Each structure stands twice: as C-alpha cells, then as structure tokens.
Amino acid sequence: MHHKSFLLTGLGISLLGIVWFSQGVYIQAKALLAQQLLQSAWQETLKARVQVKPWSWADTWPVARLTVASQAVDMIILEGASGSSLAFAPGHLQGTAAPGDPGISLISAHRDTHFSFLRHLKLGDSMRVQNSRGEISEYEVMSMTVKDASEVPLPQPTSNRGIMLVTCYPFDSLRAGGNLRYIVYATEKDSDLRPVLSGDI
Amino acid sequence: MNSRHENDFSLEFLMGLLLSIMSGFFVSMLLALLVMLLPGISQAGEAPAEVSSEYVKKSEVSSGSVLLRTERPGLYRRAPILKTDVHMRVNGMLVRTRVVQRFKNPGKEWLEGIYVFPLPDNAAVDHLRMRIGDRIIEGKIKEKQEAKKIYAKAKSEGRKASLVEQERANIFTNSIANIGPGETISVEIEYQQTLQLDKDRFRLRFPLVVAPRYIPGVPQAVEETVAGFTGSGWAQNTDQVKDASRITPPVADPAMGKINPVSLRVELNAGFPIASIQSSYHPIVKKSRSPTEMTVSLQEEQVAADRDFELVWQPLKDQLPRAALFSERRDNENYLMLMVMPPDAEHSQQQVLNREVIYVIDTSGSMGGTSIKQARRALQYAINDLKPGDFFNVIQFNSYTSQLFNHSVPADQAHINEALRYVQSLQATGGTEMATALHAALDHKDDKGLVRQVIFLTDGSIGNEDALFSIIKNNLADSRLFTVGIGSAPNSHFMHKAAQYGRGSYTYIGKIQEVDEKMSALFRKIQMPVLSALEVQWPDNAQVEMWPERLPDLYAGEPLILTARLPVLKDKVIIKGKSQQQDWQVSIPLLSDHQSSGVAGLWAREKIAYLMDRLREGDSQDVIKKGITDLAIEHHLVSQYTSLVAVDVTPSRPVDETLSSKAVKVNLPAGWQHDKVFASLPQTATDSVWDMLLGFLLIILGCLLSLYFQRRNLHAS
Numbered sequence: 001m002h003h004k005s006f007l008l009t010g011l012g013i014s015l016l017g018i019v020w021f022s023q024g025v026y027i028q029a030k031a032l033l034a035q036q037l038l039q040s041a042w043q044e045t046l047k048a049r050v051q052v053k054p055w056s057w058a059d060t061w062p063v064a065r066l067t068v069a070s071q072a073v074d075m076i077i078l079e080g081a082s083g084s085s086l087a088f089a090p091g092h093l094q095g096t097a098a099p100g101d102p103g104i105s106l107i108s109a110h111r112d113t114h115f116s117f118l119r120h121l122k123l124g125d126s127m128r129v130q131n132s133r134g135e136i137s138e139y140e141v142m143s144m145t146v147k148d149a150s151e152v153p154l155p156q157p158t159s160n161r162g163i164m165l166v167t168c169y170p171f172d173s174l175r176a177g178g179n180l181r182y183i184v185y186a187t188e189k190d191s192d193l194r195p196v197l198s199g200d201i
Numbered sequence: 202m203n204s205r206h207e208n209d210f211s212l213e214f215l216m217g218l219l220l221s222i223m224s225g226f227f228v229s230m231l232l233a234l235l236v237m238l239l240p241g242i243s244q245a246g247e248a249p250a251e252v253s254s255e256y257v258k259k260s261e262v263s264s265g266s267v268l269l270r271t272e273r274p275g276l277y278r279r280a281p282i283l284k285t286d287v288h289m290r291v292n293g294m295l296v297r298t299r300v301v302q303r304f305k306n307p308g309k310e311w312l313e314g315i316y317v318f319p320l321p322d323n324a325a326v327d328h329l330r331m332r333i334g335d336r337i338i339e340g341k342i343k344e345k346q347e348a349k350k351i352y353a354k355a356k357s358e359g360r361k362a363s364l365v366e367q368e369r370a371n372i373f374t375n376s377i378a379n380i381g382p383g384e385t386i387s388v389e390i391e392y393q394q395t396l397q398l399d400k401d402r403f404r405l406r407f408p409l410v411v412a413p414r415y416i417p418g419v420p421q422a423v424e425e426t427v428a429g430f431t432g433s434g435w436a437q438n439t440d441q442v443k444d445a446s447r448i449t450p451p452v453a454d455p456a457m458g459k460i461n462p463v464s465l466r467v468e469l470n471a472g473f474p475i476a477s478i479q480s481s482y483h484p485i486v487k488k489s490r491s492p493t494e495m496t497v498s499l500q501e502e503q504v505a506a507d508r509d510f511e512l513v514w515q516p517l518k519d520q521l522p523r524a525a526l527f528s529e530r531r532d533n534e535n536y537l538m539l540m541v542m543p544p545d546a547e548h549s550q551q552q553v554l555n556r557e558v559i560y561v562i563d564t565s566g567s568m569g570g571t572s573i574k575q576a577r578r579a580l581q582y583a584i585n586d587l588k589p590g591d592f593f594n595v596i597q598f599n600s601y602t603s604q605l606f607n608h609s610v611p612a613d614q615a616h617i618n619e620a621l622r623y624v625q626s627l628q629a630t631g632g633t634e635m636a637t638a639l640h641a642a643l644d645h646k647d648d649k650g651l652v653r654q655v656i657f658l659t660d661g662s663i664g665n666e667d668a669l670f671s672i673i674k675n676n677l678a679d680s681r682l683f684t685v686g687i688g689s690a691p692n693s694h695f696m697h698k699a700a701q702y703g704r705g706s707y708t709y710i711g712k713i714q715e716v717d718e719k720m721s722a723l724f725r726k727i728q729m730p731v732l733s734a735l736e737v738q739w740p741d742n743a744q745v746e747m748w749p750e751r752l753p754d755l756y757a758g759e760p761l762i763l764t765a766r767l768p769v770l771k772d773k774v775i776i777k778g779k780s781q782q783q784d785w786q787v788s789i790p791l792l793s794d795h796q797s798s799g800v801a802g803l804w805a806r807e808k809i810a811y812l813m814d815r816l817r818e819g820d821s822q823d824v825i826k827k828g829i830t831d832l833a834i835e836h837h838l839v840s841q842y843t844s845l846v847a848v849d850v851t852p853s854r855p856v857d858e859t860l861s862s863k864a865v866k867v868n869l870p871a872g873w874q875h876d877k878v879f880a881s882l883p884q885t886a887t888d889s890v891w892d893m894l895l896g897f898l899l900i901i902l903g904c905l906l907s908l909y910f911q912r913r914n915l916h917a918s
Contacts, residue, residue: 006910014903021896027889081883091883103600103632111886149882168886174894176886 027087031113034088038062038076046134051079060085063092064099065130066107071117073127081108090114090165097161100131104162111182115167118184127186129163137161139186149179161188283316287407287465293472294525294540294762295799296394296405298324303387306380311854313356314377319408321394322371322694325799325806327837328391329845331363331377333853340365340847342837344830348844352376359854363388365845369666370810371408371694373839379854388847393799393806395538400722400758401521403471407510408693409463465510467497473521478514481711482689485512508689511711524789528770529800535770536801541761541787543732544780555590557609557651558583559642559680562624563659563687565599565633572688573629575713576658579685580624582720583656587612592649595620598638599631609649633663636672643676653680654727655703661692667817669695673702674817681705683727685720706756726756732778732785735761740772740791748807764804805836813841 034054041054042062051061064077077099081091090109097103109115125141139161146169162185169182286301304314320326329340340363343351348364355362356378363386364376373390380386397404469475474492479485484500497512527538560583562576580595587593592609593616596602605623610616642655661684663669673682682703684696687710700707708723710716735752739745747765755761761776770791777786809829816825826842833843 006914007907010903010905010907010910012903013906014900017896017899017901017903019896020899021893024889024892024894024896027887027892083883086883086885087887093882097600108883108885112890113887115885166882166885168884173886174891176884176888176891178886181882181885 028113030087031089031110035075038078038089042076045132049133051132054088060091062089063132066090066099066127067130068117068121068125068127070125071120073117075114077107081106086110096164098131099163100129100135100137100161102161104164106164106166108166111167111169111171115165116171118165118167118182119171121184126189127163138189139163140189141184141186143183143185145183145185146180147183149181162186283314285318285463287463289405289407289465289467291396291405291467291469291471292797293470293527294396294398294538295527295797295803296396297799298392298394298407300390300392301387302375302390303385304377304380305385306382309382311382312380314375314380316375316377317368318373318375319371320373320392321406321408322697323803323806323810324371324392324394325802325836326365326367326373326390326392326839326845327802328389329363329365329847330389330391331361331847331849332387332389333361333849336849338847338849340845342834342839342843342845344834345842345844348846351846351848352378355379355848359852361386361849361853363847365390365839367839367841367844369694370698370813371692381853390845393802395762395803398540398760398762401515403514405467405512406693407465409509465499467512469495469497469512469514471495471514471516472525473516476515476517476520478512481511481513481715482508483510509711524787526789526792527797527800528792528795529797531801534766534768534801536804537765537767537770537791538797538800538803539761539763539765539774539789541776541789543755543757543759543761543778544785555588555592555651557592557649557653558587559594559596559609559653559655560584561596561598561638561642561655561657561659562627563599563633563635563638564597564627564629564631565662566630567633567660567662568629568687570629571713572660573627575710575716576687577624577627578713578716579658579687579710579720581621582717583724584617584620584624586720586724587617589613592651593620595623596638596641597627598634598641599629600634601631602634602637602641604641609645633659635659635663635669636665639669639672640676643673643678643680643682645680654705655680655682656685656723657682657699658685658687659691659696660688661686661695661699663692663695666692666695666698670698670702670817673699677703681727683708683723685710685723701753704753706759722758726758731755731757731759732761732780735776735778737763738775738777739765739767740774743767743769746808748804748811750811764800764807766801766804802836802838805832805838808832809838809840 038054041052042065044052045062053061060078060080060082062076063079065075066077067074076089078085078089078091079094081093085091086109090107092099093106093108096106099105099107111118121141121144123141123144126138127141128136128138130136165184165186166181168176168178169180170178171182284303284305286303287298288301289296289298300320302316302318304316306312306314331338331340338361345366348366352362352364359379361380362378365388366374366376368374375388375390377386377388397406469478471493475495478487478495478497480497486498486500488496490496499510521542523542525540529536560580562580564573568576584593584595589612591612593612594609595605597605605620606616642657645653680703682700683705684700684703684707686693686696686707689711691709693707693709696707696709706723706726708719710719732755735755737747737752739747745765745767747763749763752761752763755778773788773790775786775788777784779785809832812825812829812832816822829840830842832838833840839845
C-alpha cells in the first residue's frame, strides 16, 4: 500500500513538471503557430486592402510583413504592442509611423520568441518590410544599442524610412522583467514601391 | 510487526518528504543561481566590473534626491544636485544677470556634472567664476577647441574646472570636473541683455527649461555595437542635427517630482515711475524702494525649473521716454544702444487693407497637453477675426503637412465655419516636419494683390533651425511671416529669427488665459506697419558700424532698437521713416555724459548674430569663424566658437580615484506629457524558458523519485 503513495508522489511531481514545462512550450508554440494563421490573414489584407482580423475575437490586425533572409525570418507584424498581441506576433507601437511607411516605426517583440533573432543581427544586415499596400522597402542595420526603457526616445516620423526593432535585454536572462531594451535601428536602403500582392517578398 | 511496519512507513515517508523538499530546495537554489549568474555573465563582456559603492538601492535613499538608473536593474546612481540662484539687475533697457549654479555631489565618488541650460536668446555671456570654499577662480575666454583641451587636461589631472559652452544661440552647457564626494561647487555665470519692449510694456524673461527638441533626419549609426549613450542626452545624432545628443539633456520622469530648484531676484531701476508690474507665471513678492525702483523676488523661495519666468511692467501714462540712448566707452571706441518709439498710430484712422492670411498650426507630439489647446484657441480667435474680402487657408503639420483647402478661399461664413470645425478636431501627435509646412505656406502662384501674411503657431521644438531659416529667406517673396510661440518653453531663438527672416514679428503665448489678449494685440498690430523705409543718418564722416544692418518695418507699439560703434560722440543722429504717406523723423543728440557698462558686449553680440546669419547664407565658414572668434575674445563673450573655462591651480582629486561623468537631468516643461515625447515600451520577454527549465527539472525529479521507491519496494518484497 505505502509503496504506491510514494510512487504517486513521484508521479505527482512529474505531472507538475509536465504542466510547467508545457506552459513554457505553449508560449513558444503559440508564437509559432499564430504566425501561420497570420500569414493567411496577411494575404487577405493585401488582396482586400482592408484590415483583416486574424481571428474573430482579436483586437488587432496585421500591418506589415518582416523578412530577414540571413536569419530565415519571415513574420507578420500586428498593430499595437500590447501584451496580448505580442504573444502572437511582433507589435507595431501605435503613434509611430506604420511599418514600411515614411518615418521611423517602432516594432517590439519578445526576446525569447519572435525577436530572439535580434541578437544575431550584425551591422549592415538587410531586412525587408512589406506594408499593407503591398509595397516593399529594404532596410540596412545601422546600429544596435542597449538603453533603459524609460530613455528610449519616441521615434519621430521623418520623411526617411527607418525601423526600430526593440526587445528586452539581456537575451540570456531566464525570467521576464527588467528595464533594459535592445534596440536595432535600420534605415531604408532602397525600395521597390510596386505592390507585390502574393508569394515571397 | 504491524507497528514496526507503521514505524517503517512513517520513517520512509518522512525521509521521502525531506528528500523531495531538499531536492526542491536544491533545484530552486540552482535556478536562482543561474538567474543571478546568466545576466551577470552576459554583461561582463560589455561593462567591466565597476566600483559598486557608487550604486545605491532605492531602499537606501532616505530623503528626496535624484537617482539615475544604471545598467544594473534595481541599482541606481545619485545624480549631481543642482540649485540655481538668479539675480537680475535692470537699468532702463539694460539687464545684467548673474546666475549661480551650485552643484552638490551627494554620492561617494568623484563626479563630473554636465548641465544643459537655456538663457535668453540675446544674452551676451561674458563672465564665469568658480567658487571653491573661499577661493574664486575667474574664467578665461578661449577658442572653443582650446577651451575643451584645457578643461580635459584639468579634468584628467584631478583639478576642479568649469567649462561654459554655447550649443545654440539660447542653449548652453556647463561642465564641472572633479566634484568631490559630498562637496559643493558653485559656478557663477554673468550675462548682459536688453529688455523687450512692446507698446509700453517692458518684458523681462528668464528661461528655466530646455524643451526636448524634435530631431529630424536619420539617426546616425553609433560606432559601438552595444553602447549606452552617444552623448549625455537622449537623442542619437542624426544627419540633419549633428549635435542632437548635446542639446537633449536627459529628462526626469514626472513621477520623481520637480527637480533643480531655482530662486530668483530682480532689482529693477526702471528709469521712469512704474505704474504696474506683474509676473506672468509665478507668484512674486514686490518691494518698492522709490517710484522708479523696485525689488522683486519669487513668493515661493524656490521654484522648479519647468517653466519660464516673465516679468512685465508699465510706466505711468505718458511717462515712457520716446527715445533713449545708452553709451559705453571702451578701448578708444564708443558703443551705443539706441531705442526709439514710433509715433502713436492709434488715434489716426487707418484704411483697413484686405489680407490673404495663411494659418499654419503645429500638431506634432510636443504640442500635446495644454499647448494644442492654446493653439486651437488662438487659431479660432484668428479665424473669427477675418473680415469680408479677406482670403485664408489653414495648414497643419506634424510628420506630414495637410491643408484644409487646396488654395486660399474667401472668408465667408461657410468657409469660416468649416475652418472652425477643422481646428476643433486637431490633435497633437507625430513629428515636427516644419520644412514642408513652410513651403506650403510660402509658395503661392496666384497673386491676389492682397497683403499676404503667414501666421505660424508652434512651440518650435526643432533642432534644424538653420535649414528652416534658409527656406524662409529664399521663399518669402512678398509674404510676411508672424510666429506665435505656444506652450511653456517655446524655442524663442527660432521664433525670433524666423520672424526676422520673415519680416514679421514674434508673439509669445504662455498660458491659455492670454490667448485672446495676445492674439488681438498681434492682429491690431499687423493691420499695417506704422513706420517703413527706416533709415539712420549719422554725423558726417563718422565711421559707424551699426547692427542690425537693415532696419525692419515697425508695427504699432514696437520700438526700434539698434546698436552702433563709432570713434567719437558728437553732433546728433537722425532717424527717418515713412508713416502712412507722411515723413517722420527724430533726432537724438550724441552725448556721452553717462556710461552704461555692458553696451559694448551687446553690440558685439549683435555683430556675432549678424555673422552667424551670413554663415547660414553661405559665406565661407573659415572667414566667419575667424571673425567671430576674434570679436568674441576681444569682448570676452561665449559664442559658437568660443567658450569660457576656469581651472583650479591645485589638484583636488587623487589620481588613483576614478571620475564618473553624469548629465544633470532637466524637467519637462510644464504642460508637456511624458508619454507623448518618450516611447512607452511594453514588456518584451516571457517566462517560457524559465517555465520549461523548471518543468523539465521537476519531471526528472519526479521520475527519479518514482524509480527510487519502485526499486526500494522491489528490494523490500
């Protein structure tokens, strides 16, 4: 009789571990899977030229597509940088220029999901952004900086295109929290403003 | 047997529990260690271990002091504390101001304080004095780079030093090296300026805050891949504003409360009986010493440096002198400052000309809060003021420029109503791309034969002044540009200069209650210039250098103020002009019976301003730089190319102790919204890795336990 209770204790601990583990996996999986759903919402956005909610209860919509060939990154960016939208995709900070539009847009995402690739970016790396009109602009990484979150100036839109990718820092920290942000700044290299409405960009 | 079994059971249970608790404890300790170590490791590469004593935790701070966040979460650094005392002495039109900045180092480390501060835009800074205990060290004027070197040398040798540099016509920085732990150094800066006179009101301003400037252009790459600040400020340098990081001091979060207290005292010798005197934005205490003399100080002993101080006084009716002359003799030259009031235009009936008025309103993020409300109110006032027969249009700009109408439309009721609705809906957001707005306002093809006026409402929080000035200059044609400064800290250098290039005038509105009064004064004034085609006749053969070189048109209530240098004072000077088809002239005897110190400095400051204008217009930089440097050194003035530097003779910091450099934080101007100017960033990390790691370890632990007890049971049976 008693050996069973010990066995159960062990199994209980394992079960707790499994729950905990899957919670972590869930966060990662949500981030990955949501992108698949968002890709189809994005194609619809480009075709219909309207804001398409990726699922009926969403309070956000895709605003741009970001690709970084050197990092095999291809992801859809959602409007707004709230905690709920960041679980699915990088979020465009409202009030800054829309990604791919003239001006500097600020995009943030979690350092352990979508923006884990930021640490591997180097000066001069290029990335492309497609806006909701299908126009594609190409950017070149100009700087990587670490700043306190309260000291990151609001990017003021200018006539030049630029994007600021922001995520938490340091990358290796196990827990969430902390005030430091890693900021990758990229400016427009050259643009092909003819709309590309489907397929690879 | 049974009892033994039971004993065995409870023992084993206890053992198992103890084991799991201990392993749980061990695992969490291990994890905690990992959490502590990993960020530490990742940072060690970029920031070598620093002396830990200069960091403090929030809990260690007992009284109000300013803390700077550091790269280590939860650890703060004490910023140098600054107290400012301002003492202004007014004599007629001239003001001599002494600003004492006391820097206190509250920490345990040697500090370098860097403070960015504003001064009035016509201030001629000519004195720097550093006080260490009883000792006084006088500052010397040097060429800018040379001054920098002298300062850097003193800094590295551990000697106290102070360096005052001009960043913009109205923004200065003061760097103070080697402030010892717990030590206070006071730095005195003196400058000369003239009063503003508008109608019969004298205005004295003291700016107390540098507003965050909009920095257009593309941020330029910083050299390091991972770096903290590029300068001490919050903006990165961009291709259009090369010194962005130098004119953008870090801004204190409003939650920390106001910092940098200021006390202020004005000794006023008006030169005429004072009828009324008031402070526009701060409560004051007045003490009359005679009908013409008064002492004014702030009611609260100290105010936070977050909005400008303005004192306004008026003479008794008809007591305002129509003309005044101030002179100073220096190095065999006579320097003059001349003030002449134009004839009063109010009694004469004027023919009202129809106008084409273009209203331009800044709706950028920096206009958020009360500024946009003031601007809307001012604009509504202005639109309601239009007369039948006038034409108008409304242009708003932030990151983009948009016009209400495609071109100017007649000011009929339908158009006016539409415009009023449009203005009411304006919101402040985005950047300050002023260039396209200026083009939109100034470029026009159809000539309606009307007086064309551009009314430009903005806080002027931009860093690319020079580019904008040249747009105004090149595109003005027959338009006149009137700038209206909005908010608690408009960039008045930009406003004044823009109006000067635009051949109009500048109006400042500091609070919403003033909108109607100031706007109506502006519109009364700009109906028609009172005096035009002004010229000055000096005595024959006099070798005169006069600034401004070209005299502007004068509007009602505006005095003519000019400065001149000439070898001998004799005879008289005659000023001529046209006032509504009539000739007007006044002659002033050139006497030198009374000396007013500071006039020479004002003259030099005007000449420097003129030379800087020439630089904007494309003159060779080398020639202008040399001209300004020589002039500024001769007159002991801080300029774009010269700085004041004071160095202590004896070293005070032991060379083996390190010096950290810290910018002194400044307040956001009153009415500004913090999140409108600074990005409010979301949390951008999840606990996924932590969850997975912890879960994984728990699974292993559970499995091990099960396995262990299974084995044991097998063994037992």
